[in-house]
Amino acid sequence: MHGKKDNAVEKKLGERVVKDFTENIKGKDHRIYFDNYFSSPDLLRDLKENKIRACGTVNPSRKSLPMMKSAKEMKRGDYDWATSNTGLSVMKWKDKRSVHLLSNFHDPIQTTGVTRKEKDGNEIKVSCPIGLSDYNGNMNYADKFDQLKGVYETDRKSRKWWHRIFWYFVDATVVNAFIIHKEMKLPKMTLKDFRREITRDLVAPALVASRGEKQSQSSHLQFNKKKPNVPKSVCLESSSHQPERSTRRRCAACSYKKQQIRTDWMCSVCKVPLCFRKRKIRFQDYHAS
Template sequence: IMFRKGRGLFELKENEVQQILMGDNSEEEDNLLLDGTITEHTDSTRPEPSTSAPVNEAQHQPVFKWNSRTYALNVFRDVEYDFGKVQICQEAENGLLTPFDIFCSAKNFDNLVQYIVSESIRYAHQNGREFTIDPEEMKAFLGMNVVMGYHILPSLRDYWSTEPDMAVQFISNVMPRAPFEDIRRNLHFCNNEAVRYITSSNYDRAYKVRPIIEHFNVSFQNALNNTVKQSIDEHMIKFKGHNVMKQYIKNKPVKWGFKLWCRCDATGYLFEFDLYTGKRTSGIEYGLGESIVLQLTKKVEGLGCEIYMDNFFNSPLLQYKLIDQNTKACGTVRTNRKQLPKTAPADKTMKRGDIYSTSFHCISYVKWMDNKGVHLLTNFLSPVETDIVKRRKAGSADKIDVKCPGIVSHYNKNMGGVDLMDQRKVCYEIDRRSKIKYYLRLFFDLFDIS
């Protein structure tokens, strides 16, 4: 395809056109790149999507024929599973469990410390430095960082100051400043000599913290069984240094930093997460939001959990795929998603409280007019159930009753798990700048969450 641009011509190849047409448009996530290379597959089995193994969506994409007059409730399979069962610290020797006991058991803390000790010593020796440390010293170092998170001074060295208004005896009596800085200088989480070269097809940009990510993911999931209601959202880690994985997201409290995709329950407990590392180098993935949901729900596939998500992730095709995995889903949706019904009324023809709904294959699309149009998709909630919400009357302080879809109430009640985790984490967090060693910011953020 040839296009005229100014006085010359430029060419668009077929796969580039398909990338533009198939890529999910993201207003707030403009810097998140999609891989649009098209490959042919002849495998007729159902795909098992993940961000590391892209699949061809064309073979399994249905033709959505929406009907506003019929709705059939999808019947999900019941499974025997102890939802929300605590798997750690069943009993203590003296019958009393301390918060530290729970922390060590839930996060497999001793194994984590032993691993960090061995890799930090290896890292120092690889750089020609003499360095020794034992697990108890590493635990003391991490504990001191926790204290520094709630007892905040202008600079790190102020904790060892001789000035009476600055000195913190609780810190200086545990470890002198020089050994503390030496541990921080050599803190490391992987073997640099075992890293694949950057041109390798399976090169991992997050190799510096990949073992830590895997450790916490396993620990979080082993400590608590999955709960019924969960949500998927993003979590930003503040970072302004130079790194290819750094993102800029406008209209966010933390605009610069690393992005984690998280799956939490309604109480803010983090079950699973993954670090966004950038564009894939080969193959085709589902829309970015869809692929993230499919990746993070693999561990709950078949359990019948309810997954709530915002409009960055949701789409009709995702709802269809989650039905096959016996996973219930609900969330807002962007109006430019493919396969959405074209028959929804325009905003100007609707007044506050008006509801439009249509269905296909047990998937319901609902448009509700509040102050502006609200668009939702679900594969398990009825579109005809309604609630009443209070809204302020225009030009008055009085409130009036407005009819609202029941789907909105379910979404508002169960969507805030990741936000609740963020709220709890920032109360007392380890926030020491590290513009060069970016992986320290990632590690301490995960340590705060744990």
């Protein structure tokens, strides 16, 4: 399933993957569902010959698909369909966007009703091909992990590429723990409540109790609103103050609201962002004053 066969790039990888997975269910009249990466008329025809019922979304640019009604001519709930002499049916349904479906066992004439929300918040019933409703109901199980992870995803923008990977693992760990919690038949809990319980357990009671209180006197750093204020004794008592790389923040010495000066440097002792500007070396000025 790696995309190469005999040291050559495989052109019909999606079809081959489906055929490999269905090798042991031929002639058993099973139903399978997949998305448009795998779906093609040739694949569904082959599966039908092996008595495997298959259904999936399909890219309208695939070969051998008929021309369907233009999306501009359709409104929400409208659909168009066509059948082949080999028992395949292709359906095009207009929701917010057009959806194309290919099936080797659904009757394209049969429809059902689905609920959709309008812009004003009102719910309306919209006609939908029964094949598409069946597809949506079954494909929901295939991406269950991604669905759970995406509900309360920890998404943080950053210039550091590894941050995205880190938060992905955090979310994946929470989802896996939630699944184990359900399998152990413990008291029922929603995913939101489960995440809240994890947060409560991870946050130290001492930090929660001290929220809003003043920092301890032993701390060198005391913050006044947004700008850090380091006592003079700390700035002058040590000679080990050295610049070191940090995240990009506002300079504590020369940045102000109307003109923000940002820097990648900070003091290794004071932990205060300080910039190196032409003619004015703020790092030295800050520790000399």
